[in-house]
Structures are given as structure tokens and as C-alpha cells.
Amino acid sequence: MPKKLPLFLVLPTVIVLASVGFYPLIYSINISLYDLNLAIAWTTYFVGAGNYLSLFSDAWFIESTWRTFIYLAGCTTAELLLGLGIALLMNTEMRGFRTFRFLILLPMVVTPAVAGLVWRVLYNREFGMLNYFLSLFGFGPSPWVADTNLALPCVMLVDIWQWTPMMFLMLLAGLQSLPVEVLEVAGVDGASAFQKFRHVTLPLLVPTIVVAVLFRVMDALKVFDAVYLLTGGGPGLTTEVLNIYAYRIGFKFFRMGYAGAIAIFILIITMIFTTVFIFALRRSTE
Amino acid sequence: MFTMKKAIKIALMYIVVAVILFATLFPIYWMVETSLKEPVETFRIPPKWIFTPTLENYYQVLFVSIPFTRYLLNSVFTATVSTLLALLLGIPCAYSLARFRVGGPHLPSWILSTRFLPPFVVVIPFFLMFRDLGLLDTRFALILPYLTIQLPFVVWFMRAFIKELPADVEEAAMIDGCSRVEALRRIVLPLMKPAIAASAVFCVIFSWNEFLYALILTGMDAKTLPVATLSFITERGIMWGELTAAGTMTVLPVIVFAFIVQKHMVRGLTYGMLKG
Numbered sequence: 001m002p003k004k005l006p007l008f009l010v011l012p013t014v015i016v017l018a019s020v021g022f023y024p025l026i027y028s029i030n031i032s033l034y035d036l037n038l039a040i041a042w043t044t045y046f047v048g049a050g051n052y053l054s055l056f057s058d059a060w061f062i063e064s065t066w067r068t069f070i071y072l073a074g075c076t077t078a079e080l081l082l083g084l085g086i087a088l089l090m091n092t093e094m095r096g097f098r099t100f101r102f103l104i105l106l107p108m109v110v111t112p113a114v115a116g117l118v119w120r121v122l123y124n125r126e127f128g129m130l131n132y133f134l135s136l137f138g139f140g141p142s143p144w145v146a147d148t149n150l151a152l153p154c155v156m157l158v159d160i161w162q163w164t165p166m167m168f169l170m171l172l173a174g175l176q177s178l179p180v181e182v183l184e185v186a187g188v189d190g191a192s193a194f195q196k197f198r199h200v201t202l203p204l205l206v207p208t209i210v211v212a213v214l215f216r217v218m219d220a221l222k223v224f225d226a227v228y229l230l231t232g233g234g235p236g237l238t239t240e241v242l243n244i245y246a247y248r249i250g251f252k253f254f255r256m257g258y259a260g261a262i263a264i265f266i267l268i269i270t271m272i273f274t275t276v277f278i279f280a281l282r283r284s285t286e
Numbered sequence: 287m288f289t290m291k292k293a294i295k296i297a298l299m300y301i302v303v304a305v306i307l308f309a310t311l312f313p314i315y316w317m318v319e320t321s322l323k324e325p326v327e328t329f330r331i332p333p334k335w336i337f338t339p340t341l342e343n344y345y346q347v348l349f350v351s352i353p354f355t356r357y358l359l360n361s362v363f364t365a366t367v368s369t370l371l372a373l374l375l376g377i378p379c380a381y382s383l384a385r386f387r388v389g390g391p392h393l394p395s396w397i398l399s400t401r402f403l404p405p406f407v408v409v410i411p412f413f414l415m416f417r418d419l420g421l422l423d424t425r426f427a428l429i430l431p432y433l434t435i436q437l438p439f440v441v442w443f444m445r446a447f448i449k450e451l452p453a454d455v456e457e458a459a460m461i462d463g464c465s466r467v468e469a470l471r472r473i474v475l476p477l478m479k480p481a482i483a484a485s486a487v488f489c490v491i492f493s494w495n496e497f498l499y500a501l502i503l504t505g506m507d508a509k510t511l512p513v514a515t516l517s518f519i520t521e522r523g524i525m526w527g528e529l530t531a532a533g534t535m536t537v538l539p540v541i542v543f544a545f546i547v548q549k550h551m552v553r554g555l556t557y558g559m560l561k562g
Binding site for chain 2: 016023024025105109115119215224246
């Protein structure tokens, strides 16, 4: 075997990732230090931390950051509770459950952009099915995404519809890998089903939960497609999450430097979350 | 009494499962159903549950209103080329990491870290560079940005798989006089086939569903199917029939793919593949 073979096999990947991942990162950091506006070509000048300082006094930015956190916390909590519930329910062998498990996964392979459009059809005030179902129970039509108070929860519901299956699948895999003997011993001791879940299953499941929640949080920080196609950030700016705002700044106003600063801000939040979760994971597995 | 209680419990379980399935599948069902209705029927409330299906909307999408075939080919081209590149680069790397532990414990996490870059950190530089190079709105525009997600995935997915393959198999072959390269080609590669197929399918699903990079880096010529669905939201309103027909045609191949990789779904998710 040639001595350099192991290195030679790794090198192409390292070079490609350095050029498509790390070069853009450095490029982004660099442009975030400039006032670079493509709409007015002659305004490229160095502003140092100027873009970052502007973020703190930018009401749109602060609001979209809060909105992103609400989105993230709301969706992740709902998906965790629903996903855990469904995983516990489906963790038994019964007729037809194999097929059910596959069918439940379908929302998460639906193209997110298409998911946004489908829900746009369902939420429609006059012809949408949601209002039709409500009318069967005697409720009047709701404007859903057209209402400034309801729009954000409606957008979150699409996320919950699409990504609860992922939480379910990861938690089910976690449940199925738990040591059977421990659960059986608890059963013999005469613990009730709830006690068994609370004191045996749940603590053993914590590492899986931490990993699953981390993945959902990372994805929620990237959310764009479904929101863009369902509401485009409206009505008003009520559903404008950080990525929609970055898109508006960068590709509607063409303020690339400022958009770069927002992108780096999102990167910093991502890194903080990852660090916290890795810390939590270490503690839960000790 | 005991069996009665048990029967009620089982019945309750099935009812809950039915409710969950309804909530899960109704939006998909409704998309397909709307796409098969005459435009007049689309807006009928209460809806007609039983109707004569028509392919009119599909005909409009495929041959009349947008150059659908071109966008379909764009999607197929991007998915194929980016997936092949990811496999070609990623599998040798995964093998080397699994067997020789090149770069110690840090190299694998370094490789994984690019897939956690926020989308705008990647897309703004590519937009500016491709603008200067005249590559915006070409079929090549999406391949490099997609590799930031696909390549780390292939490396991690395949590395985990190769680690589970006993190293003795190759070593035995090598003692029998095969060179390592020959042992790889004749023994390891055939064993890896199912895992390679699964990781390829995950890469294709990612590329097929991706929207943000395609929205920014492509335009009239090179746009992929998810971006093409925007054409049906017009000044005069939303063309619901055509929109849902295009949506159905976009989603259908992915559902078939998902069925194929069902078994590998958990590992695929652990490396976060379904969503960019």
C-alpha cells in the first residue's frame, strides 16, 4: 500500500469543503465589514463593525430576531411533546403499525416550498378546507394567515405538521434501543405505567431528546422556504423571521454588507446553541 | 371484564392513530385532489368529494403555461451531478477516516461543520462570485453550494457504515495476494452497495427539495422545480389547479425515494439530511 494513500483519499474532500464552505465563510465575514450596496455601485467602503452596530438599533432586525426565537421555541416544544406522545403510542407491535409508521413520515419528504403552498390553499378564507371544517362545527370563517395575530402561529403550524414526524422517528429509534431488562424489572416492582415512564424511560431517553431537539433548533434557525411561499413574511411583517429579513435586505434592497452581518449573527446564534446542547448532552450521559 | 377493558384500550389506540394519520395526510391528499379537479370545481364549498378526475391541469403545466420540461431537466441535472460528485469525493474520504483515522478525531467534526453554516453565509458569497463570473442562472450554479450539505453527509453516513464492516474481510483478501485497491474493488465495494444507494437517495432528495439557493442563484433559465411553482402565483391571483398539479409532480418522486430509503431514515436524519 502506498504510504500516502490515506491522506490522498481525504484530500479532495478537504479541498472542496475548504473552497465551498470555508472560503464563503471568510468572504461573508469580510463583506460584513463593508457598506456594499449593489443598487448603488459606488458606495463600497469599509465601515468596520458599523454594520454590526447598526443591527442593535434596527427595529426590524430586533423584531425578526424575537420572532425567530418564538418560532423556534414554539415549534420545538410542540414537536417534542407530540413526537414523544406518538412515539410512545407507536412503540408497540400492532396490526398495520408498520404501514402507519411509513405514512406518518410523508410530510417531512414533501418539498418545504410546496408544503407552504399547500397550506396556503388550506388556509384560504373563502375556499380553504380549514374554514370548511370549522363551519361543520358551527364556527364562522377565520382569516388565518391574513390576520396579523394568527399569522405567526399559522406559519408555525406548518412547521409542526412537517417536522413532528422527524421528532417522532428519532424518539422512536431512541425508545427501541432502550435496554429491555430495565423496563421489565420496573414492571415487576409494581410501578404504574406513568411511574415507569417518569422514572425509568424518560431519564434514559434524555440524550436522544437532547440530540433531536438540537437538530430541530438548527433547522428552525434555517427556516425560509415554507414561510416565504405561505406569507412572504406578511401580513405587515408579522411572520418575517431572520432569514426572510436577510433575504429582503440582501436580495430586495441589495445591501450585501448588511445582509452579510445578519448572516454572521445567525452563525453566532447557531454556535451558541450547539455549545449549550453539547454541554447538556455531556451532562445527561455522565 | 379484563378483555373488555383491553378491547376498549386497543380501539382507543386505533382511533388516536386514525386522527394522527388524518392530520398528517389530509394536506397531501388535498393537494392531489385539487390538482385533479376542473378549475370550476376547485372553489366549490362544500367540496365535492366524489368527482370525475381530469388531467387538464397537468396538461396545462406540462405543455402550455410554463416550460416545465426544462425545469424538470434542471432539477434532474442538478440532483444527478451534485450527488455523483458528493459520492465520488465522499466515499474514499469516508473509507480513509474509518480505516486509517486520518487527521485524528478533529477532521470528521471539521468536515461536518460546513453543513451547519447558515444558508446566507454560503449564498451571498456565491451570488457575488457567480455574478462576476457570469455563472448566475446556469445549470452549474447550484452544484457547488449543494456540496456544502451533501458532501459532509456522505462522509459521515458512509464512515459510520464502513466502521461496522469488519476489517478482517479486506485483510484476509490482502493476505491472499490482493493489493488493497483490488481488495477494495472486489470485496468492500460490493458490500457497501446498499449504503451507497441509500446515501445517494438522501442526496437526491436534498437537492430536489432545496429552494433558497435555487431562488437566489438561478433565474428564468436554470431554475429548479420548487422555484418554478412560484410561477403560478400571479398578479391576477393564484392558479390553484396548476399550482397543485406542479406541486404533486414535484413531490411524487420524493415519496417514491422515501419509500426506498425507509429503513435508513433514522441514520439519514441523524446526519440531518432531509432539510438543508
